[in-house]
Amino acid sequence: MRGKLKVAxxxxxxxxxxxxxxxxxxxxxxxQQLDQAERDKANTQEQLDQTEENLDALNQQKDxxxxxxxxxxxxxSQVSSNLSDLEQKIDAKEAEIDEMNKNIELVxxxxxxxxxxxxxxxxxxxxxxKFMYEKSDYLYLELFFSAGSLSDFLNKNDYIEQLSAYQRxxxxxxxxxxxxxxxxxxxxxxxMAQLEADKKELDEYKVQVVAEQNRVxxxxxxTSQSIDATAGQISDAxxxxxxxxxxxxxxxxxxxxxxxxxxxEIRMAQLAAQSSWRDISEVSxxxxxxxxxxxxxxxxxxxxxxxxxxxxxxxxxxxxxxxxYPDTVTGVIYQSGQFSPVAxxxxxxxxxxxxxxxxxxxxxxxxxxxxxxxGNCVYFRTxxxxxxxxxTIGGHIFY
Numbered sequence: 498m499r500g501k502l503k504v505a506x507x508x509x510x511x512x513x514x515x516x517x518x519x520x521x522x523x524x525x526x527x528x529q530q531l532d533q534a535e536r537d538k539a540n541t542q543e544q545l546d547q548t549e550e551n552l553d554a555l556n557q558q559k560d561x562x563x564x565x566x567x568x569x570x571x572x573x574s575q576v577s578s579n580l581s582d583l584e585q586k587i588d589a590k591e592a593e594i595d596e597m598n599k600n601i602e603l604v605x606x607x608x609x610x611x612x613x614x615x616x617x618x619x620x621x622x623x624x625x626x627k628f629m630y631e632k633s634d635y636l637y638l639e640l641f642f643s644a645g646s647l648s649d650f651l652n653k654n655d656y657i658e659q660l661s662a663y664q665r666x667x668x669x670x671x672x673x674x675x676x677x678x679x680x681x682x683x684x685x686x687x688x689m690a691q692l693e694a695d696k697k698e699l700d701e702y703k704v705q706v707v708a709e710q711n712r713v714x715x716x717x718x719x720t721s722q723s724i725d726a727t728a729g730q731i732s733d734a735x736x737x738x739x740x741x742x743x744x745x746x747x748x749x750x751x752x753x754x755x756x757x758x759x760x761x762e763i764r765m766a767q768l769a770a771q772s773s774w775r776d777i778s779e780v781s782x783x784x785x786x787x788x789x790x791x792x793x794x795x796x797x798x799x800x801x802x803x804x805x806x807x808x809x810x811x812x813x814x815x816x817x818x819x820x821x822y823p824d825t826v827t828g829v830i831y832q833s834g835q836f837s838p839v840a841x842x843x844x845x846x847x848x849x850x851x852x853x854x855x856x857x858x859x860x861x862x863x864x865x866x867x868x869x870x871x872g873n874c875v876y877f878r879t880x881x882x883x884x885x886x887x888x889t890i891g892g893h894i895f896y
Contacts, residue, residue, distance in 0.1 A: 531752065531756060534748060534751050534752045535752060537748055538745060538748040538749065538752060541741055541744050541745050541748060542745060544741055545738060545741035545742065545745065548734055548737050548738045548741060549738060551734055552731060552734040552735065552738060555727055555730050555731045555734060556731060558727055559724060559727045559728065559731065562720055562723050562724045562727060563724060565720055566717065566720045566721060566724065569713055569716050569717045569720060570717060572713050573710070573713045573714060573717055576706060576709050576710045576713055577710060579706055580703070580706045580707065580710055583699065583702060583703050583706055584703070586699055587696065587699045587700065587703065590692060590695055590696045590699060591696065593692055594689065594692045594693065594696065597685060597688060597689050597692060598689070600685055601682065601685045601686065601689065604678055604681055604682050604685060605682060607678055608675065608678040608679065608682060612675060614671055772819055772820040772821045773820050774818050774819055774820070774873070775817075775818045775820070775824075776818075776867075777814070777818065777865075777866065777867035778867075780814075780817060780818070780824075782826065782865055783825065783826070783827065785827075786825075786826040786827065786865070787858070787861050787862070787865065788848070788851075788853070789826060789827060789830060789848070790810060790813060790826055790830070790861040790864075790865070791853035791857040791858045791860070791861040792844060792847040792848050792851075792852060792853045792857070793809075793813065793830055793836065793838065793844060794806050794809050794810050794853070794857045794860050794861060795847055795852050795853040795854060795857045796838035796843050796844050796847050797809045797836065797838060797877075798891070798893070799852075799854065799857065800892075801890070801891035801892060801893070802890075802891050803856050803859070803860065804870055804890055804891070805890045805891030805892070805893060806856060806857055806860040807860045807863055807864060807868065807869075807870050808870045808871045808877065808888065808890045808891075808893065808895055809860075809877060809893070810860045810861055810863070810864035810865075811864050811868070811869040811870055811871050811874070812871065812874055812875060812876065812877050812895065813826065813829055813830065813864070814826075814864045814865065814867075814869070815869065815871075815873050815874060815875050816829040816875050817829055818873075819873075819875060822875070830844075870888070870890065871887070871888045871890070871895040872887065872888070874887055874888065874895040874896055876895070876896050877893045877894065877895045877896070878893065878894060879892060879893060879894070880892075880893075880894050
């Protein structure tokens with residue numbers, strides 16, 4: 498009797514150890530999900546920090562560009578003002594040149610008239626001198642005989658001499674006036690040359706000022722475009738920061754949910770380890786359980802070998818047999834968050850179209866009779882690092 502009690506105690510101990518292993522393995526996946534969620538959150542926080550640093554740098558760059566634009570606009574205003582003053586000086590210089598041209602034309606006209614009068618006077622004097630030279634004897638005889646007295650003769654002779662002297666004086670005056678106007682014309686021509694040189698210098702300087710205006714104007718346009726581009730980058734960075742903040746909130750909510758899920762799985766696993774298990778003969782299957790189970794097997798292991806399909810079905814039936822899970826096939830399959838085809842809608846589509854294959858139905862029939870290829874495992878998934886499975890069948894691990 499004592500020996501039987503020891504054997505029974507050993508069996509209970511082994512069973513408890515087995516359920517403890519299931520507990521650790523059952524929660525490992527959620528632990529890994531939680532760790533991954535924490536890493537994702539840290540990565541998102543790092544991206545948010547980097548984005549905020551970039552945003553600060555972009556704002557500083559924008560401020561710097563704005564200051565540069567202000568300086569450039571001030572410079573452009575000064576250059577434009579200089580150009581306006583320069584254009585006024587050029588206009589004034591052109592007005593002086595026009596006035597100088599009029600003065601030169603007037604002096605040239607006066608000079609031409611003076612030359613004409615001088616030439617006429619000169620011709621007249623030449624004729625008078627020639628006449629007097631050729632007719633001097635006759636002239637003096639004419640004066641002598643026509644004179645009433647010696648005094649009258651002398652008076653007439655004096656008149657002739659005064660007339661000749663006056664004509665010479667007039668000719669000399671015209672020569673002096675001509676020389677003066679020629680000198681004045683030369684002076685005006687010299688002034689005109691200086692005005693032309695000044696205007697040429699102003700025109701050359703205007704070219705430089707216009708070039709400077711174009712350069713500064715180009716810098717203003719370029720800086721404005723840079724400010725617009727930086728503003729766009731700031732807008733993008735702000736949007737990215739908001740997105741990262743939203744992602745952080747979602748990740749924090751996910752972490753909270755995973756922590757809750759982990760706690761629930763630990764609790765459920767501990768309960769499963771301590772719970773009682775029914776025999777398959779105690780289960781009453783409802784109409785439609787076979788159809789539902791076969792289609793779940795199709796969704797979860799349709800591409801797996803037959804033994805893998807039986808293993809998936811075994812997990813469902815093991816949960817039905819455990820007192821900590823729903824006691825019906827429908828309750829187990831539709832328990833919240835347990836089988837992904839339920840949440841994704843794949844199971845509903847398979848049920849609607851009856852996609853389960855003959856092998857899926859055969860596997861469902863076997864497990865509903867109590868056959869299991871994975872012992873009392875109540876979890877399965879694709880392989881993941883960190884979980885030591887009790888069974889590996891096809892593409893799934895079972896624990």
